[in-house]
Amino acid sequence: MADVKLIGSPLSPYVLRAILALSLKKVEYELLEEKFGEKSELLLKSNPIYKKIPVLIHHDRPICESAVIVEYIDEVWPESGFGAILPADAYHRALHRFWTYYVDDKWFPSLVAIGKAETEEAKAEAVERVRAGLLLLEEAFVKLSEGKAFFGGDRVAFLDVMFGCFVNWIVAAEELVSVELLDEATVPALHGWAVRFREHEAVKEVMPDSGRVLGFLKILQAKWKADAAAAKKKL
Numbered sequence: 001m002a003d004v005k006l007i008g009s010p011l012s013p014y015v016l017r018a019i020l021a022l023s024l025k026k027v028e029y030e031l032l033e034e035k036f037g038e039k040s041e042l043l044l045k046s047n048p049i050y051k052k053i054p055v056l057i058h059h060d061r062p063i064c065e066s067a068v069i070v071e072y073i074d075e076v077w078p079e080s081g082f083g084a085i086l087p088a089d090a091y092h093r094a095l096h097r098f099w100t101y102y103v104d105d106k107w108f109p110s111l112v113a114i115g116k117a118e119t120e121e122a123k124a125e126a127v128e129r130v131r132a133g134l135l136l137l138e139e140a141f142v143k144l145s146e147g148k149a150f151f152g153g154d155r156v157a158f159l160d161v162m163f164g165c166f167v168n169w170i171v172a173a174e175e176l177v178s179v180e181l182l183d184e185a186t187v188p189a190l191h192g193w194a195v196r197f198r199e200h201e202a203v204k205e206v207m208p209d210s211g212r213v214l215g216f217l218k219i220l221q222a223k224w225k226a227d228a229a230a231a232k233k234k235l
Contacts, residue, residue, distance in 0.1 A: 004029035007043050008053035009036070010208050011216045013108075013165040014066040015054040020161045021073040023202040025081035036219065067100060070161055082202060086158045092144070093158070096151065099140050100162040107133035108166060114173055115221045118228060127179050131186070137163065138187040145189075149196050156200055164197045168207060172214035176221070 006022070006029050008015030022029050034040060034053055046055045046062035056063045056072065063072050074085040087093050110129035117123035144151045144159065151159040170182045184191040197203055 003059055005032055005057040006030070007032045007034060007040070007046060007055040007057070009033055010206070011213060012053055013169055016165040016207070017066040017161055018054045018056055018069045018073070019206050020165060020203060021070045021085060023081075023206045024085060024156060024161070025073055025077045026202075027073065027077055027080065036216075037223075067097075067104075067162065070158065074158075082155060085156075085161060087152060095140075095144060096158040096162075099137070099144075099151075099159050102133075102136070103163050103166070107137070111166070111169065111173055114177055114179075115217060116224045116228075118225075123177060127177070127181070130173075130181055134181060134187050134190060138190045141189050141193055145193070150193065156197070156202070160193075160197060164194075164203065167194045167198060168210040168213045169217070170194075171210040172217050175210070175214055176217055 004027060006018055010016055010019055034043060039051055043053065043055060044051055046057060047064045050064065054066055054069060056069045063069050070085060078084065087096060110126055110133060113126035114123055114130065117126055141151055145153060148154050150156050174181050182191055182194055198207060
């Protein structure tokens with residue numbers, strides 16, 4: 001256990017990716033929790049380039065960036081837990097990576113924009129972007145799953161982890177701004193996947209509940225508003 005440490009907080013979806021991968025692989029580790037708004041000396045030493053969580057430390061060697069960490073875990077512990085996280089087929093691996101980039105680069109910033117919106121118009125625009133993205137991910141799920149339970153087919157795979165870390169953030173955002181996003185009527189396949197993902201044995205024991213995520217999201221929203229107000233004063 002001392003050989004594997006993870007710097008971060010489970011309330012961060014990016015840290016949760018590493019936690020989910022470790023849970024799938026049944027790897028024991030020590031969580032070194034970072035306090036919100038602070039950066040420990042160990043974090044700064046371990047990730048001097050980006051200075052952010054998560055960081056996996058294995059045999060005193062740091063590995064940074066959530067996608068890199070998940071792939072590292074998959075390669076280092078290939079036979080443990082539920083087997084491989086990355087698809088065996090090279091084309092499917094490429095698709096899982098592509099949609100992960102889409103989620104991180106396009107979709108999640110739209111979800112964050114809902115919480116940052118200062119006007120109803122801005123909130124409505126962000127909500128529509130999130131919904132449009134979920135429709136694209138619905139199509140991706142149908143194609144990748146081939147009628148089975150997960151993006152990886154019969155089993156949880158890379159994109160399940162990389163997008164699934166946001167499921168309870170979606171639920172929390174729905175409650176925060178009173179909108180429906182991952183609803184059964186609009187994205188039925190994705191809705192069903194989210195239910196199954198949250199109930200997966202390796203997921204449900206580590207996934208923070210949506211109430212905790214909502215509390216954290218409210219703290220973030222207050223910070224975003226304070227930052228926006230401070231920025232306006234400088235103008």
